[in-house]
Amino acid sequence: MFKPILGIIGGGQLGSMLAIAASKLEIKTVIFCDDIDAPAQNFSNEFIYGQYNDQNKIKEFVDKVDIITYEFENIPYETLHKINKIKPVLPKPSVNRIIQHRLAEKDFINNLNIRTTRYVSIEKKSEMNSVEDLLPGLLKTVTLGYDGKGQHPIKSLESLDSINIDYSKGYILEKLVKLKKEISIIITRFSDQKYEIYEPIENIHEDQILKNSKIPAEINDKILEQSKLWATQISEELKYIGTLCIEFFIDRNDNLYVNEIAPRVHNSGHLTINAYNVSQFENHVRAVCKLEQIPLKKISNAKMTNIIGDQIINFRNKEYGENEFFFDYLKKEIKQKRKMGHLTTLLN
Ligand code: ADP
Numbered sequence: 617m618f619k620p621i622l623g624i625i626g627g628g629q630l631g632s633m634l635a636i637a638a639s640k641l642e643i644k645t646v647i648f649c650d651d652i653d654a655p656a657q658n659f660s661n662e663f664i665y666g667q668y669n670d671q672n673k674i675k676e677f678v679d680k681v682d683i684i685t686y687e688f689e690n691i692p693y694e695t696l697h698k699i700n701k702i703k704p705v706l707p708k709p710s711v712n713r714i715i716q717h718r719l720a721e722k723d724f725i726n727n728l729n730i731r732t733t734r735y736v737s738i739e740k741k742s743e744m745n746s747v748e749d750l751l752p753g754l755l756k757t758v759t760l761g762y763d764g765k766g767q768h769p770i771k772s773l774e775s776l777d778s779i780n781i782d783y784s785k786g787y788i789l790e791k792l793v794k795l796k797k798e799i800s801i802i803i804t805r806f807s808d809q810k811y812e813i814y815e816p817i818e819n820i821h822e823d824q825i826l827k828n829s830k831i832p833a834e835i836n837d838k839i840l841e842q843s844k845l846w847a848t849q850i851s852e853e854l855k856y857i858g859t860l861c862i863e864f865f866i867d868r869n870d871n872l873y874v875n876e877i878a879p880r881v882h883n884s885g886h887l888t889i890n891a892y893n894v895s896q897f898e899n900h901v902r903a904v905c906k907l908e909q910i911p912l913k914k915i916s917n918a919k920m921t922n923i924i925g926d927q928i929i930n931f932r933n934k935e936y937g938e939n940e941f942f943f944d945y946l947k948k949e950i951k952q953k954r955k956m957g958h959l960t961t962l963l964n
C-alpha cells in the first residue's frame with residue numbers, strides 16, 4: 617500500500633501526538649512551525665522552521681510531502697489555499713475559513729437548525745447599547761482566540777466603562793449559558809457517510825481552560841443521541857476529512873447547544889490514546905492518508921487531567937501505576953496557563 621509523506625503545520629502537543637500516531641502506521645512526517653522550539657520536532661521525521669507566510673519555507677515544506685494537514689485552526693486561509701493548489705490540504709481550507717471566524721461558524725451551525733447560544737456581531741462600542749438582553753454575556757474576538765484568550769465577561773452595560781476593549785478587533789457577543797455541564801464529541805470522517813465516532817466526553821474547564829475530561833459522560837440518552845447526531849450532521853455538511861471535535865454546552869434545563877467546532881484533533885480527546893483501540897490522532901492520520909478504517913472499540917473508561925504551568929515539575933518526578941499514562945509535551949519553557957502535559961488514568 618502507498619504510504620504518503622504527511623506534512624503537519626503546527627508543532628505543539630497536537631502535532632507531536634499526530635506524528636507519534638503516524639510513525640506507528642509507518643507514515644513519515646514533516647512538521648512546519650513558526651516556533652523554533654516546537655516540541656513536535658522530537659517526534660517527526662523532519663522539521664522545518666519558518667513563518668506561515670514565508671513563501672520559500674512553504675515551498676520547501678510542500679516539496680517534501682504528499683498530503684498536508686494542520687494541528688490548529690489559526691493558519692491564514694491564504695496560506696492553506698495556496699498550498700492546496702499544489703498538494704492536497706485536509707481538512708480542506710474552506711472548512712478552516714468558516715471555523716476560524718466565530719460569527720461565520722455560528723451562522724453555519726444555525727443554518728443547519730442546530731442550536732447555539734444567542735449571539736450578535738459587535739464592531740463598535742455604541743452597538744453594545746442595544747444588546748442588553750444578551751447580558752450577562754461573553755464578548756469574544758471573532759478570530760484568533762483559544763483557551764479563553766480574547767474573551768471578556770460582560771455582566772451589565774454599566775460594567776463596560778471599567779473594561780478596556782479595542783473594538784476594532786471585531787467581536788461577537790454571546791449570551792452566557794447557565795451551564796450544567798460541557799461535553800465534546802470527537803468524530804473522524806473518512807468519506808461520504810463513513811465515520812468513526814467516539815462516545816461523548818465530559819469536560820470541566822477552569823478559567824476557560826480545559827482541566828479534566830472523562831468517559832463516560834454523565835448525561836441522559838436524549839443528549840447522548842442528539843450530540844452524536846449533530847456532530848455527524850456538521851461533519852457531513854462540511855464534507856470534512858479527518859478528525860473533528862464539537863464542543864457542547866448543556867444548560868440547567870438539559871438543553872443542548874453547540875459551543876464551537878474545532879477542525880482538528882482536540883485536547884478533550886487525549887484519553888482516546890489509551891481508552892480506545894484507535895486514537896483520535898491515528899484516526900486522523902488514517903482518514904487524511906486514505907488508510908483503512910477500523911471500527912472503534914472502547915477498551916476502558918478513563919479520565920484525563922491537563923497539567924498546566926509549573927504543575928509539570930511535580931508530575932515529572934512522580935511514579936505511575938500501570939493504569940496511569942503521563943505525557944510530557946517537552947515544552948522548553950514553563951509558562952503560567954500553558955498546557956505542559958497530561959495524565960490519563962484508565963478506570964473500571
Ligand atoms: P476557546 O476558543 O477559548 O476554547 P470557547 O468559546 O470554547 O473558547 O470558551 C472557552 C470556555 O469558556 C468554554 O468551554 C466555557 O466553559 C466558557 N464559555 C464560553 N462561552 C460561553 C457561553 N456563551 N456561556 C457559558 N460559558 C461559556
Ligand code: MG
Binds near residue numbers: 863876
Ligand atoms: Mg473551546
